Amino acid sequence: MPVSVVVGGQYGSEGKGKTSLHIARTDPTVAAIIRVGGSNSGHIGVSKAGEHIALRQLPAxxxxxxxxxxxxxxxxxDVELLLREIDLLGYDPARLMISPFAHIITADHKRWEAANGLGEAIGSTLSGTGAAVLSRVARGGGSLPDAVRAEDVPQLASFIGSTTTRARELLKxxxxxxxxxxxGFGLSSLHAEAWPKATSRDTTAAGFLAEAGLSPFDVDDVILVIRCHPIRVAGRQSGPLPHETTWDEIARRAGIDHDIREFTTVTKKERRVGDFDPEIVRQAIAVNRPSRIVLNHLDYVAAGDASEQPGAEALDxxxxxxxxxxxxxxxxxTSPASLIDRASLRVGA
Known part of the structure; x- marks a missing residue:
């Protein structure tokens, strides 16, 4: 019963959406893409026409x-955001199913996060996702906004169905x-060393599987995605970043003559960036036990390596x-769209 789980091995923005899209395009047995979590992170995929598409609710x-x-x-x-993304992609509504038990991010959740200073305290995107998680767990207690299930939202009525039942049908x-x-793993609410500078959910393969409503026995493929230069979101309040450097320094060392700065999909702020730290990846490997590892942004290592055959410096x-x-x-x-089989690389080329 084949399930692939795509998980980040650092602090997010490793290229999980790109990897998911690569699997969907190269494995003819893929029937469905399952997106867990909320709208507090963006995934980017490059369309067949070359357009870079950023999504926060639908999977890249x-x-x-x-x-x-x-x-x-x-x-x-986030209902309005979801409906906008469906329109953006022109997605066939008949091919989208939402569990009745998914929870809704409301305007009250966004206001609660802003009023409680999460942006200043931990660098939160203030998307309302964390507050929606809290409301779900509180079950009506405390002073949190009301929790709302997808089955109670009229705009989503045509999409509601048992996603676990449908997934099981496809697996059979x-x-x-x-x-x-x-x-990414380094932001997990359970495993982040820098907690509370973390997100509101567990960000491991096991956590994603539980959110998807599937069994560990279904999984035969765990893909850990990492990048040559890990990032964190803007601001020191977002948490520590070992070996922090600058985009200009990365470009200088690689001989890159254009601006490579990255900005967050949600808040549009410049990301912090660091040199590769093996320790966080080793921790992610220990917890996720990946069957495959993807290394992105090799084009930031040496100028000219945004190609199908990276040079000796990148291979080293x-x-x-x-x-x-x-x-x-x-x-x-080696580029926003490319993923190359490691076995095809020629060492010393």
């Missing part, structure tokens, strides 16, 4: 419109499901990362 793995999309019980949905037909996880970098984390890299990314 589904941008081609060729697969079903399931938003399971572990989803937190030996069709692959891809769970597109959000954020891959080998050093493999030695530092104790596991082989399986796919490397």
């Amino acid at each position: 793995g589904g941008i081609d419109g060729d697969h079903e999309i399931l938003l399971p019980a572990g989803s937190y949905i 037909s030996d069709r692959r499901l891809v769970i597109e996880g959000t954020q 970098y891959v080998q050093r990362v493999e030695g530092a984390i104790g596991q082989r890299i399986d796919l490397v990314g």
Whole structure:
């Protein structure tokens, strides 16, 4: 019963959406993409026409419109945002199913986060996702905004169905499901060393599987996605970043002559960036036990390596990362759209 789980190995923005889309395009057995979590992180995929599409509710793995999309019980949905993304992609509503038990992010949740200073305290995106998680757990207690289930929202009525039942039907037909996880291991509410500088959910493969309503026995593929230069969101309040550097310094060392600064999908603020830290990746490997590892942004290591055959400097970098984390890299990314099989790289080319 084949399920692939895509998980981040650092602090988010590792390229999980890109990886999910790669699996969807290259594995003909893929039937559905499952997106867990909320709208507090953006996933970017490059369409077949070359357009960079940023999504916060729908999975980037589904941008081609060729697969079903399931938003399971572990989803937190901003209704207006979701409907805008459906329109953006022109997605067939008949191919989207939402669990009745998914929870809704309301305007009250966003106001609660802003009023309680989460932006200043931990660098929160103030999307309302964390407050929606709290409301769900509080079960009507405390002074939190009301919790709302998807089944109680008239605008979503046509999408409501048992996502677990549908997933089980597809698995029984030996069709692959891809769970597109959000954020990164270093932000996990359970495992982040810098807690409370963390997110509101567990961001491991096991956590994503539980949110999707599936069994550990279903999984045959865990893909850990990392990047050469990990990032955190803007502001020192977002938490520590070992070996922090600057975008200008990365560009200088790599001989890159254009602006490579990155900005968050949600808040549009410049991301903090650091040099590769193997320790957080080793921790992520220990908890997630990945069957495959993707290393993205090899194009930030040496100018000219945004190609299908990176040069010797980039290949040497891959080998050093493999030695530092104790596991082989399986796919490397050299551009926003590319993922190359590690086995095809020629060492010393």
